[in-house]
Structures are given as structure tokens and as C-alpha cells.
Amino acid sequence: MKVSVCRKAHFNAAHRLYNPNWSEARNNEVFGKCNNPNYHGHNYGLEVWVSGEIDPETGYLIDLKILKKIIEEEVEDRFDHKNLNLDTEEFKNLNPTAENICVVIWMLIRAQLDEKLDLKVRLYETERNIVEYTGPQ
């Protein structure tokens, strides 16, 4: 019996999208307002989906208190109220696009999750801009 559970979370963070190997003109052309040198913020929404078999002893797939704690420690403590470009190791040399943030969050949570569980991360940069990552294919 394969089931999926989801834990939702939020964090607020600032970022600037740019490629240091490009000219200012090229950065402005590609990233537009997101290249603002003084940064801008988003209220990121996160859905963390875990799938697998129900444990016959607990009736759980995963104790959601455990998943909540993983998200707090790996994502919220690390990124909430931070400037992603300046304050985090993960994005010092990686453009903090929604795509890259989603993949980084997947890797951080994956490292804390039981190997027998599957993981999918969905990141909402805005209500209309959403990225999903299910791991390397």
C-alpha cells in the first residue's frame, strides 16, 4: 500500500538573480527586475511530499512531527529571513532561482530521510510560479 503525505511550510527570503560571468546589460536582459542589485524578497511556499509503504506497526508512512522537524532544521533555520546570496553557503556560488532553491531543499531533506521513502519538493516562489523536483532521473 503506497501512500503519500505532505507537510507544508513557508519561509521569507531575499535574493538577486545574476550571472557574474555576464555583463550588466546581459544580466538585465535575462533577469530583468530580479537582477536588482539591492535584492528583493519572496514569501516562499514549500510542499514536501513523502511517499512509500505504510508501517504496519504505527500505521504511519512517516511521523509528521519528524518531517516537520527536518523542514525546520534544514530549510527554515537555514533560509528564513536570510539574504540567500549573502547569508547562505548554498547560494554563494549558485544563482538562487526557484529551480536551484527547489533542488537544494530536496538534497537537504533527502539527506535526513529514511532511504526507503521517496521525496518530492514543490516550491512556490509566487502563487503562480511553482517548481517541482523529485530527484535525479
Ligand code: NI
Ligand atoms: Ni525573485
